[in-house]
Amino acid sequence: MEDILGPGVCAVLNRRVRYKEFDQMSFADMMVYSKLPEHPFWSHLEKKIDFSFADSLCSVLYSGRGQHPYAPSLKLKVHLIQIYYGLSDRQVEERIISDLFIKRFLGLPVDFFGFDHSTIGLDRSRMGTAMFKACHFYILAQMYSHGLWGDHSEKWIIDSFASNPALSKPRTYRLIQHAMIRVLQHLKRSHRAIYQLALASVETDGLYARTSVQPSTAGHMLAFSKLVAQAYGLLQWFQLEDVSALLQKELTEKERETSQHLQRILQDILEQNSRPVPPTDGDPIDSARNQTEQEIVFEKIPSHERAKDRLMSAVDPHARVGRKNTSTVTCGYKLQNLCGTSSVVLNVNAVPANEHDREAMYAMAKEVQSFFEISPRAMLGDTAYGHGLQRTMLATIGIPVVAPVILGSHPSKGYDLARFSYDKEKDCYTCPNEKDTVKKRHIPQSSGWQYYFEKTDCESCPLRSACTTGKAERRVFHSDYYEVYEAAKDYNATISGKLDRKQRMLVERKNQELKNDCGLERPLTKSRKALQLKGYLAAMVVNLKLTLRKLLPQRPGFIRRRNAISY
Numbered sequence: 001m002e003d004i005l006g007p008g009v010c011a012v013l014n015r016r017v018r019y020k021e022f023d024q025m026s027f028a029d030m031m032v033y034s035k036l037p038e039h040p041f042w043s044h045l046e047k048k049i050d051f052s053f054a055d056s057l058c059s060v061l062y063s064g065r066g067q068h069p070y071a072p073s074l075k076l077k078v079h080l081i082q083i084y085y086g087l088s089d090r091q092v093e094e095r096i097i098s099d100l101f102i103k104r105f106l107g108l109p110v111d112f113f114g115f116d117h118s119t120i121g122l123d124r125s126r127m128g129t130a131m132f133k134a135c136h137f138y139i140l141a142q143m144y145s146h147g148l149w150g151d152h153s154e155k156w157i158i159d160s161f162a163s164n165p166a167l168s169k170p171r172t173y174r175l176i177q178h179a180m181i182r183v184l185q186h187l188k189r190s191h192r193a194i195y196q197l198a199l200a201s202v203e204t205d206g207l208y209a210r211t212s213v214q215p216s217t218a219g220h221m222l223a224f225s226k227l228v229a230q231a232y233g234l235l236q237w238f239q240l241e242d243v244s245a246l247l248q249k250e251l252t253e254k255e256r257e258t259s260q261h262l263q264r265i266l267q268d269i270l271e272q273n274s275r276p277v278p279p280t281d282g283d284p285i286d287s288a289r290n291q292t293e294q295e296i297v298f299e300k301i302p303s304h305e306r307a308k309d310r311l312m313s314a315v316d317p318h319a320r321v322g323r324k325n326t327s328t329v330t331c332g333y334k335l336q337n338l339c340g341t342s343s344v345v346l347n348v349n350a351v352p353a354n355e356h357d358r359e360a361m362y363a364m365a366k367e368v369q370s371f372f373e374i375s376p377r378a379m380l381g382d383t384a385y386g387h388g389l390q391r392t393m394l395a396t397i398g399i400p401v402v403a404p405v406i407l408g409s410h411p412s413k414g415y416d417l418a419r420f421s422y423d424k425e426k427d428c429y430t431c432p433n434e435k436d437t438v439k440k441r442h443i444p445q446s447s448g449w450q451y452y453f454e455k456t457d458c459e460s461c462p463l464r465s466a467c468t469t470g471k472a473e474r475r476v477f478h479s480d481y482y483e484v485y486e487a488a489k490d491y492n493a494t495i496s497g498k499l500d501r502k503q504r505m506l507v508e509r510k511n512q513e514l515k516n517d518c519g520l521e522r523p524l525t526k527s528r529k530a531l532q533l534k535g536y537l538a539a540m541v542v543n544l545k546l547t548l549r550k551l552l553p554q555r556p557g558f559i560r561r562r563n564a565i566s567y
């Protein structure tokens with residue numbers, strides 16, 4: 001647990017905090033609950049999973065003074081209910097008031113209506129991702145003790161799916177406006193007098209101006225230039241000595257940090273989307289610029305020249321635009337899902353949509369392995385997870401990767417790498433025309449070597465038109481992980497390798513549950529942190545459903561008869 005929460009936090013975990021206790025159940029409550037049929041999920045859950053671990057785990061969040069807080073185990077159940085039904089904070093508040101099954105599961109009296117939706121949201125932020133991760137691991141530990149996962153023959157499977165949160169994707173002009181507004185709005189909330197001073201000192205009339213949607217029009221380009229100049233003016237105003245001193249004196253440290261964070265976002269957006277242009281003669285924009293007497297003119301960087309890893313939202317600096325292929329675009333995040341062949345979700349990770357799938361694999365597997373001291377027989381993944389670097393890294397912690405090997409196809413549709421044979425002793429490739437490579441060059445950024453054939457051989461070759469369309473000699477790429485790939489290809493061709501690839505499909509069912517049942521495909525969140533937190537809660541809900549499916553002798557239906565549970 002120290003790995004997740006840190007030693008300092010663990011040291012105070014045993015501190016006793018008194019939580020709010022509800023009055024003893026009245027006779028009327030007992031009458032109602034005893035007549036209520038068993039719920040197929042909530043009534044059986046507590047018999048199999050003990051949620052009281054959350055009370056000691058989260059005691060670090062409370063001082064022990066003042067009003068007694070609601071028990072964290074109760075609040076964890078509220079968050080699980082929210083994800084199970086896919087409710088907003090207000091809807092979950094209503095549900096707790098009106099649903100007797102939920103009231104009975106939470107141990108609340110029939111007439112209870114104390115939870116406020118804002119408390120639910122605040123509590124989620126207070127617990128944070130570390131606490132929810134710890135809760136997820138506690139539930140996994142209980143599932144392990146029930147024998148639901150962790151078998152020595154178990155394999156782990158990793159896959160990702162797109163998660164498009166409720167983020168708008170504004171155009172560049174609107175994005176800059178939005179980032180500027182956030183800087184000013186924060187200043188207004190923190191210190192109204194300094195905000196008034198900023199408005200008096202910096203031109204901000206471009207903030208609320210609307211422009212033509214045609215980016216090529218002179219009017220739009222001039223408005224864009226003016227807005228960027230004003231945004232830089234605002235950032236420079238914050239750097240003035242007297243303004244810095246004023247902010248230092250009047251704002252709290254947290255307010256200053258938030259302001260600097262928002263300024264950095266604005267700066268990044270400006271640098272990624274605009275650049276200064278030198279004046280040119282006879283340009284129509286120049287004449288417009290002269291009219292407005294601006295000294296510096298900025299232009300929008302053409303989209304193909306902009307950085308790939310640029311911000312798409314002023315609200316969430318971690319969100320990115322990712323492209324799976326030419327038609328599938330994700331605006332926001334991807335959820336990495338690590339589950340076992342036992343169908344238990346072991347770990348989830350929210351990553352920016354443009355991050356390569358394989359990047360998170362090692363850290364996710366290592367986290368589960370080091371926490372539970374359990375290693376799988378293999379890690380199954382698709383081609384995106386089969387890179388040699390990840391195979392080598394996972395091999396260092398004793399986890400072999402089973403994934404298809406990326407075939408070296410030729411960019412201009414010439415002969416692919418499979419048609420060339422590699423001679424390890426001579427360290428050269430032989431082509432279909434029986435010619436050998438004559439030289440090689442290392443390319444560090446591609447983690448491999450480029451082998452070159454003799455130019456005269458290729459020029460006189462009868463197979464040239466099928467082999468290459470380039471003017472130069474044919475080259476072939478030899479990866480630094482050649483040996484690793486060859487071993488992987490050999491294993492993939494075996495019967496075990498083929499069975500492993502079939503087992504990989506099990507992850508799709510878990511992806512569907514997380515995406516559709518738990519609402520992670522289109523979550524109502526606006527930050528990576530909130531999405532990560534929902535990811536852990538969704539993983540818990542999916543695992544709890546599995547626990548009941550596996551542990552109950554038969555799947556409980558909705559039985560309309562008197563309850564056997566005693567209260």
Ligand code: SF4
Nearest residue numbers: 431433458461467474
């Ligand atoms: S073009 Fe060059 S590399 Fe290709 S088959 Fe002919 S000789 Fe070999």
